[in-house]
Amino acid sequence: MDDNGINKPPRWVDWFLEWYCQQELIEEIQGDLHEAFNKRCHKVGKSRARWLFVADVVRSIPLMTANRKFLFNSLFASNVILLGYLKSVLRATLKDRLSTSINLISLVIGILTSILIILYINYELSFDNFHPKADRIFRVYSSTLLEGSETTWAKTPALLAQFLQSQIPQIENTVRIVPVDRTIFSAGNQNFKEDGLILADPSFVGMFNFPVIKGQGVLEPNSILITNAIAHKYFGEADPIGNTISIDQRINLTVAGVISEVPFNSHFHFDFIAPITIANTLFQPDFLENSINTTVYSYLELQPKSELPSKEIMERVSEKYSSTKIPGFKNTYNLQPIKSIHLFSDFGGEFEPNGNIQSIRIMITISIIVLIVACINYINLSAARYSKQLRKIGMLKVIGAGRVQLILMFLTESLVLTTIATFLSLILAYLLLPTFNGVVNRPLTFSNIDPSFLLCISLITLLSGAIVAVYPSLLLSGRKPYELFKSQGIADPAFIRKFIITVQFAISIIFLVVTLTMKKQIEYVQNKDLGFNRGALIILPIEKFLNKHLESLKHELLSNSLVTGVTKTSDIPGEMNWVTSIHYEGIANDFKLPKMAFLNTDANFVQTFGASMVKGTNFSTNSNPNPEYIINETASQFFGWDDPIGKELTTIGGGKGIVVGVVKDFNFKSLHHKIEPLFLSNIDGNASFLFIRVNPTRIRQSLTSIQETWNNLFPTYPFEYFFYDNYYHQLYRSEVQFSTITLIMSLLAVILTCLGLYGITSFSVEQRKKEMSLRKIFGASASNILVILSMPVVKVIFIAEVIAIPIAYYLTSRWLNNFFFSTDLSWWIFLVAGMIIIILSLFTVGYQSVKASLVNPIKWIRHE
Amino acid sequence: MDSLGNLEEVVLLLVLYLDEAYGVSVADEYYKQLDSKISIPAIHTVLRRLENKGMLTSKMGAPSPQRGGRRKRTYQATKYGLKTIDQIKKNRLRLWSKIPELKLGEG
Numbered sequence: 001m002d003d004n005g006i007n008k009p010p011r012w013v014d015w016f017l018e019w020y021c022q023q024e025l026i027e028e029i030q031g032d033l034h035e036a037f038n039k040r041c042h043k044v045g046k047s048r049a050r051w052l053f054v055a056d057v058v059r060s061i062p063l064m065t066a067n068r069k070f071l072f073n074s075l076f077a078s079n080v081i082l083l084g085y086l087k088s089v090l091r092a093t094l095k096d097r098l099s100t101s102i103n104l105i106s107l108v109i110g111i112l113t114s115i116l117i118i119l120y121i122n123y124e125l126s127f128d129n130f131h132p133k134a135d136r137i138f139r140v141y142s143s144t145l146l147e148g149s150e151t152t153w154a155k156t157p158a159l160l161a162q163f164l165q166s167q168i169p170q171i172e173n174t175v176r177i178v179p180v181d182r183t184i185f186s187a188g189n190q191n192f193k194e195d196g197l198i199l200a201d202p203s204f205v206g207m208f209n210f211p212v213i214k215g216q217g218v219l220e221p222n223s224i225l226i227t228n229a230i231a232h233k234y235f236g237e238a239d240p241i242g243n244t245i246s247i248d249q250r251i252n253l254t255v256a257g258v259i260s261e262v263p264f265n266s267h268f269h270f271d272f273i274a275p276i277t278i279a280n281t282l283f284q285p286d287f288l289e290n291s292i293n294t295t296v297y298s299y300l301e302l303q304p305k306s307e308l309p310s311k312e313i314m315e316r317v318s319e320k321y322s323s324t325k326i327p328g329f330k331n332t333y334n335l336q337p338i339k340s341i342h343l344f345s346d347f348g349g350e351f352e353p354n355g356n357i358q359s360i361r362i363m364i365t366i367s368i369i370v371l372i373v374a375c376i377n378y379i380n381l382s383a384a385r386y387s388k389q390l391r392k393i394g395m396l397k398v399i400g401a402g403r404v405q406l407i408l409m410f411l412t413e414s415l416v417l418t419t420i421a422t423f424l425s426l427i428l429a430y431l432l433l434p435t436f437n438g439v440v441n442r443p444l445t446f447s448n449i450d451p452s453f454l455l456c457i458s459l460i461t462l463l464s465g466a467i468v469a470v471y472p473s474l475l476l477s478g479r480k481p482y483e484l485f486k487s488q489g490i491a492d493p494a495f496i497r498k499f500i501i502t503v504q505f506a507i508s509i510i511f512l513v514v515t516l517t518m519k520k521q522i523e524y525v526q527n528k529d530l531g532f533n534r535g536a537l538i539i540l541p542i543e544k545f546l547n548k549h550l551e552s553l554k555h556e557l558l559s560n561s562l563v564t565g566v567t568k569t570s571d572i573p574g575e576m577n578w579v580t581s582i583h584y585e586g587i588a589n590d591f592k593l594p595k596m597a598f599l600n601t602d603a604n605f606v607q608t609f610g611a612s613m614v615k616g617t618n619f620s621t622n623s624n625p626n627p628e629y630i631i632n633e634t635a636s637q638f639f640g641w642d643d644p645i646g647k648e649l650t651t652i653g654g655g656k657g658i659v660v661g662v663v664k665d666f667n668f669k670s671l672h673h674k675i676e677p678l679f680l681s682n683i684d685g686n687a688s689f690l691f692i693r694v695n696p697t698r699i700r701q702s703l704t705s706i707q708e709t710w711n712n713l714f715p716t717y718p719f720e721y722f723f724y725d726n727y728y729h730q731l732y733r734s735e736v737q738f739s740t741i742t743l744i745m746s747l748l749a750v751i752l753t754c755l756g757l758y759g760i761t762s763f764s765v766e767q768r769k770k771e772m773s774l775r776k777i778f779g780a781s782a783s784n785i786l787v788i789l790s791m792p793v794v795k796v797i798f799i800a801e802v803i804a805i806p807i808a809y810y811l812t813s814r815w816l817n818n819f820f821f822s823t824d825l826s827w828w829i830f831l832v833a834g835m836i837i838i839i840l841s842l843f844t845v846g847y848q849s850v851k852a853s854l855v856n857p858i859k860w861i862r863h864e
Numbered sequence: 865m866d867s868l869g870n871l872e873e874v875v876l877l878l879v880l881y882l883d884e885a886y887g888v889s890v891a892d893e894y895y896k897q898l899d900s901k902i903s904i905p906a907i908h909t910v911l912r913r914l915e916n917k918g919m920l921t922s923k924m925g926a927p928s929p930q931r932g933g934r935r936k937r938t939y940q941a942t943k944y945g946l947k948t949i950d951q952i953k954k955n956r957l958r959l960w961s962k963i964p965e966l967k968l969g970e971g
Contacts, residue, residue, distance in 0.1 A: 021910065026934075027924070027935050027936075027937075028886070028887070028908075028924075028934075028935070028936060028937040029887075029908065030907075030932075030934060031931035031932070031934030031935065031936055032886065032887035032888050032904055032908070032931075032936065034930070034931050034934070035888050035928075035930045035931050035936075036887075036888050036891070036904055036930050039888070039889060039932050056903055056904050056905055057906075059903050059905035059906065060904075060908070062909070063905055063908055063909060065911070209929075431960040661905040798884075
C-alpha cells in the first residue's frame, strides 16, 4: 500500500508497460489495468491480482504494437499465434518423448564435449600467465646453422645473458636457470634423492611470481628456497627457516624461504631453488664462465612499454657474441615470449616436454565434429517430425503468421531444447570433470572460469539452436499454405535422411578403424622382439660420486645367486639421445666427421642384456691398453667394412681403438626410429646406470636382496630402482593416451549414430505401417517383414563403409608413419569396424522391426 | 452495412446501456451479465475495432485516483452503430419468431 492507500501493481511489469506503450495509449491502457488491479486486490486478493495484471499486460502487447513499424508487427502482432504454437510445441514435446529424449541426448553429448574441450583449451592457453610481468619476459634460444640445416636449442651459454643485457638497452633484468636432477639432499640425518632442484640467479625472485609463504624468500649466496611440500617432507611441522640443507653432502645452504607449490600451468617446475653460483662447485669449476656450451636457460625481462629487439638487432648481437667469445661457431640467439613456450616451443633441450598446438587443433576438430553429428541427429529427426506437422504449419500461415514469425517459432523451439541440453551438459561436465582430468592429465576446474567461458557456452547454445532451426526455416517458412497442405513430399525427401545417416555411419567407421589400428600398433610395439631380453631387468641410477664404488657393488651383486648378470652403462636403450663424433678407418679425407649413438659399458653387457654377438669377440676382461669397440651390424654397413674386426675407430670419449666384435642389431631406440649405427665402448668412465638381470621367477626376492646389498654398501644414499619393461612402456605413453581419446570418440560417434538411427527408423516404420500391413495380409511372414525393414539400413552401411575405407586408410597410414616399425594395415580391421556397426544397427533397428512385424495388420489399416 | 462478430455485438450492446463505458466497466458488466470472464485487453481490442468500423466514438474522461491520476477513454455508440445493432436485432427476432413454441420448450 502506498500513501494514498492504493495498492501498487508489480513494479517491473508496470515499467515494461510504460516503456513499451505508445504515448497516446498509455493513459487508457495503464489506467484501466491499474483500476482493475485495485478492484481485484479487494475482491480476490493481492497475489491473484498481481498475476492477472501480468497476464493483462502481456495480452495488451498487440494493442500497443498495432501501429508500429512492420518488423515489430510481424514479431509480436499476433502473439496469440506465438503462444498457441508454443503451447502445442510443449505438448508435442512431452508426448513424443522418444524423439525428444533422443534429441536431448544427442545435443547433450555434443555440448558436453564442447564444454570439456573449451575448458582444456582455456587451460592450455593459460600457461605461465600467473607472472605479472609475463608479457615482458622472454626466453633466449640458440639456433645453429650447420650445413644448411638449422638446429634450435632451448639452452644458451652461461655468459650470454649478461652479454645481451650489456648490448641491448631495453633489457631490464636477466635470469639464468639450470635444472639439476638426481641430487642427493640431506637434512638432519635424512637423505633424499631429488629431481626438482634448479639453480638460479638472485633476480629469479623478482622476475617470476612464486609467492613466498614463509621467510624472506631472498636468494642469497648461501640460501636455498624450498616448496611447502618439501618443507613438510624434510622438517615436518617445524619451521624450516634457518635450517641447513646440504647438497651432494658437500654444499651447505640455509633455508631462507618457503614457496607455495609451483602451479601445473607453468612450463617449468621445481622443488628447490639454489643460487647459481654453486654450479661451479656442483659441476665443474668453470661452469659459469663457459661461453660456448649451451648449459643454462636464459630469460630476459624487458622494460615496460619497450620494443622487442628486432631480428636484425638480435642477429647483430649474436654475431658480436660469437665472434668475440666463440670464434669458429656461428650461433644466432633469438627471443621467444614466455607465454608461448608451452604451446609452441619444441626445441631441443626443453625444460619439460611441452604441450602441443597440434593437440589443441585436434581437440577443436573433434569437438566440432561431435557437435555437428549431434546437431545432424537433431535435424534428421526434426525433418521427420515436421513432415507430420505440415498441415499445422499451413494453418498457422493461413491465420496470419508471417515468415519472420514462423522462423522465430522454429528458433524458439530449437533454442528451448538447446538451452535445456546446455544446462544438463554443464551439470554433467561438473560431475565428469575428475574423470576427464584423468584422461588428459590436466587439473581442470570450474573455479577459475571467466566471463569469456560463459560467453562461449552461450554462443554454442545459440549456434546449435540456430543450426537446427535452419532446416525447417529454409524449407517451410517460405512456402504458400496450399503447398503445405498438398502432400508430404517436400518436408523430408527420403534421400536427405539416408545421406545424413550414411555420413554418420562413415564417421563412426573411420573412428573405429583408427582406434583399432592404434590399439593394434600399441600392442605390436609393446610385444615386439627388440633383439634383447626385456624382462627381469632391474636398473639402478648411479650418481657420479658412486662410480668409485661401482666395482665393489658389481662384485657383491654378482655373488648373489639370484643375479645372473650385472653391467654398467652410460645411457638406457630407449631414449638414447647422446651422440658423439667419430673417425673411422676408410673415411674419405674431406668427409665431415659423422656422429653416432653409443653406449659406454663393460664386458658383461652382451650377456646381461641378452643381445648376441655375430662376429668377433666381446671386450677383453683384462685391461687392454688400446680402447676396444663393439659395433652393431648397421654400423658395420655404414662404415662399409667387409670384415670389421681389427679396423680402427676413433671417438672423442675413448680415443683411437680397434673394433673387436659386431653385435646383432637391437632396438636401442623406441620403435619410432629405425635401427641406427651404434658402438659400444669399454672405457673406465662415469657410468649412469647399472643394469641387473635377475632370476625371472624370483623377482621380488631379488629386489629385496639387491636393496640389502645397496644399503650395506651405501647406507647414506637412498636406494632407487626401476624395471626396464616399465620404462619401455613409458616410451609410448603419448600414443596410449591418444588411443584412449580416440576410443572415447568412437564410442560417442557410435552412440550418436545409433540414437539417430533409432529415431529415423521409428519414423520410417510408422510411415510404412500401411505397407507392412498389406504385406502381412498377402502372406509375408514376420521374418520377411524384418528383412524388408532392415535391408535399407544394411545397404546404407555398405555405402558408408565404402566411403570410409579410403579416408580411414589415409588417416591410419599417416599415423603409422610415425613409427618406423609398424604393423601392417590389415584389411580385417576395416571388416571388423563394419561388422560392429552392422551388428549395433541391427540391434537398434531390430527391436522396432520385430514390434512392427508382430502387430496385427488389421489394426493399422483401420486406423487410416 | 458491416457485419458484427458475436463479441463485437455483445460489447456494443453493453456500451449502449452503460453510463460510462470503458475497458474496466465493460469487462465487469460482461462478467456480470454473461457469467464468463474476459480479459480487459480483449475488451480494448473490440472497442477499438468497433471504433474503427465507425460504430463507436470515444473521448478522454476525467482522471481519478484509482487510476493513479490517469484519464480514461470512454466510448459511445454512433448513429451508425445504433442502426447496425438495431438491424441485427430485428433480423434475429424475426428468425426467433418463426420457431414454434413447442420446439423451444424442449431441451
